[in-house]
Amino acid sequence: MNFLLLSFNPDSPHLSGTVQLSIGEASENTFQVKLLCDEETLDIFFKFPAIFSLNTTKYPDGIHLLTARAVIKGVGVREKDYYLCFNNQDEKPADSLSLAYQAIEKKNYQSAIEYLEKTKGEKRYSFLKDSLSLQIRLLEDLCKENFPVYQYRNDKKILEKLSFSERFPSPTLQIFSLRLLGKVSIRESDFSLADNCYSRISFLYPERITSEIILEHLKIAKFLGNDYKEKELYSQLKNILQKNPDKDSPEYLYYLALSEKGTGNKEEAENLFRKLLETDFSSQAKFQLAVIEEEKGNYQKAISSLIPLSTESRKDRLEDYARYHLATCYYNLG
Numbered sequence: 001m002n003f004l005l006l007s008f009n010p011d012s013p014h015l016s017g018t019v020q021l022s023i024g025e026a027s028e029n030t031f032q033v034k035l036l037c038d039e040e041t042l043d044i045f046f047k048f049p050a051i052f053s054l055n056t057t058k059y060p061d062g063i064h065l066l067t068a069r070a071v072i073k074g075v076g077v078r079e080k081d082y083y084l085c086f087n088n089q090d091e092k093p094a095d096s097l098s099l100a101y102q103a104i105e106k107k108n109y110q111s112a113i114e115y116l117e118k119t120k121g122e123k124r125y126s127f128l129k130d131s132l133s134l135q136i137r138l139l140e141d142l143c144k145e146n147f148p149v150y151q152y153r154n155d156k157k158i159l160e161k162l163s164f165s166e167r168f169p170s171p172t173l174q175i176f177s178l179r180l181l182g183k184v185s186i187r188e189s190d191f192s193l194a195d196n197c198y199s200r201i202s203f204l205y206p207e208r209i210t211s212e213i214i215l216e217h218l219k220i221a222k223f224l225g226n227d228y229k230e231k232e233l234y235s236q237l238k239n240i241l242q243k244n245p246d247k248d249s250p251e252y253l254y255y256l257a258l259s260e261k262g263t264g265n266k267e268e269a270e271n272l273f274r275k276l277l278e279t280d281f282s283s284q285a286k287f288q289l290a291v292i293e294e295e296k297g298n299y300q301k302a303i304s305s306l307i308p309l310s311t312e313s314r315k316d317r318l319e320d321y322a323r324y325h326l327a328t329c330y331y332n333l334g
Contacts, residue, residue, distance in 0.1 A: 062095030234262025
């Protein structure tokens with residue numbers, strides 16, 4: 001829905017004075033688009049493209065929420081949020097919400113949580129109350145590097161709204177939110193949304209892509225049967241690994257082996273996996289070697305390796321994958 005993708009002139013992280021908001025072309029099924037700032041209506045448009053001049057001096061400096069809300073015949077209401085920072089003074093905005101996002105990017109998570117708690121109590125941000133509560137929970141889990149999927153099952157709608165907002169002030173929090181939404185979506189077998197989450201991370205923050213994020217995206221590509229995407233992600237993984245200074249670590253070798261396997265260099269992958277059999281990545285390496293044997297048609301050999309792995313209980317759910325491949329091997333053996 002391109003008409004919900006607004007453009008700004010001037011376009012800057014900190015906006016001041018009068019800013020032109022442009023709404024793009026819309027289909028004939030679009031009845032109207034309403035623009036709101038901090039949940040207060042700015043204008044309603046019935047013809048497109050359209051332009052609105054926003055006077056930022058009418059608002060206090062700091063974070064504001066611009067919403068484009070469309071009414072579409074046969075579809076209903078669709079909307080997109082834009083986080084804007086108004087700055088009409090000489091100094092940087094010092095509102096509690098701006099300070100919270102600044103603290104997140106400095107990894108001062110406890111300070112950020114305190115600022116968000118303070119923001120929740122401020123009248124000017126009352127329209128963000130539910131979102132702020134969610135952001136506090138996300139930050140608490142980010143501190144623990146934890147993705148408690150089940151705790152967010154009932155928050156999918158607001159999590160999606162936050163994750164797919166535009167110009168969000170904290171890349172760190174948005175990436176975490178998108179990854180969590182992706183995991184929630186996988187649990188609900190909504191692989192298309194999960195794929196959109198990780199694709200959005202790649203689009204918005206290519207410089208922040210890690211091997212862990214790529215591996216999470218790879219699982220989704222496998223579920224979707226997108227071979228082209230898989231190879232693309234494995235190549236991306238290999239490029240990231242080549243920049244890794246710790247090239248002798250088992251973790252590096254494991255990810256490198258995965259990238260070699262994913263790009264078709266199975267012989268090199270096997271050699272690398274074998275090097276890991278006496279390391280902390282032994283179980284993962286055994287599993288990957290078993291899968292390679294399965295792909296070669298050596299089902300009995302694969303079964304011998306998969307049976308012990310299928311009985312282990314692990315955080316990475318390796319036993320579930322082992323059972324799946326066991327079933328496949330037995331099926332192929334008849």
